[in-house]
Amino acid sequence: MSSSIPAIVLAGSRPGPDPLLTGTSVSTKALLPIGGHAMLVHVVRALRGSPLIGPITILAQNSAELAAEPGLAGLAGLHFVDSGQGISSSLAAALPPGDDPLLVTTADNVLLMPTMVAEFLAGAEDSDVAVAMVERDVLLARYPESKRTWLKFRGGWWSGANMFRLRGRRVLPLLDFWGRIERDRKKGLKIVAAFGPWLLIGALLRLFTIRQGVARAGLRFGLKAKVVPMSEPEACIDADKPADIELIEAIFAARREAAIGQPL
Template structure:
């Protein structure tokens, strides 16, 4: 008997604002990063367009502190199966509240993932199939071969330095213990060694001494929570270029112009 074909995966877009001033918004006249124009369109519009064009993706939910403001964006008015909801305190708590019931997987990305494409989504979901938690990452040589001027936060492991690509696959309620743990350490999300150390001394020692690859490290971290966790290496350097700094926006707009 042939196994049933999985249906479209639902998606969550994290579009909230972090505490404190954002250098990207200074003098822009825009109240929230998700609506900042990049390449002629608000960041969020680029991301929603990529998700909606991906045949693997079904319903899309946008989470933000003031989701009604984002819902009023005219460029999103005609997008089918697009929903908005107010987020809670912190990324992990917001995600936990938005997860589907049971073990249904969900795709998670961010509003500043402006260069996202349907091809990236397809590559990531194919690599993430069967996992409880999957994280998209780009190896440093892949990025620097095309964009040596780009500056990222790197996690250094055996056989590679890696940067996150703002794509995650979470398997429903199974990941709640991991999200609860992440809620206690997410303030250090840009400090690679602090994140690794939070998973225990063995993982930290292994990272410092390069005893295992990032795939092995993430698998070990997942087992702490009874989860099958996986890194999905992305082949496109642009997958890890998000809009964090003014220099990022300059590079992104150059890439968008080249894409036409």
């Protein structure tokens, strides 16, 4: 991949109270400190550390509040844009003109590393829509205590890794569709069923792999869609629940120890 692509970080708040913020003075999840920094800072630094990523747009209901975060000071190429209430409509409004590719991730994807970005973008080439995912055995081999939402297909159970590559505005019909079902994003079978009865039956009977299922779903919108399996299990550990925070803090501590042990 010879040139960099833009990135969008979804950093808004969902409707209703967030249990992660209970008892804190933090107003929005993206600014909740983990491992010594706000969640958003970890994600933006990882993106900025990748030579494959160009300008970064941060979408949130109150983007000025995020722009004032001291941990982002001095990082180049950051743009802050106010979003609406829905992820899909906000993302659709932020897409650049044309159909050049861009990366989308989330502010709670705090374990993101430049190596993950490189692996994902290499696997996402030649697609209109690509989704990063981790197979269950990959995660549980290292973190058996981690509990995720799994999509069950022939040949494996999969969890999303909060990275997407989109070919610009050609994905607008898909985003419009997602806007109607995103409230069920944690209910795997409801998501599959929304793409039609054949996909639901195929998933229930394990008639095809997740790669085949995602490809079929993309065809509904005239898009070439693919799954990019991630080799690093941390790719699907986002900060959703208090138990996630504990695990992420432990992973950050292990990373710091490993960095200290490396030769100069």
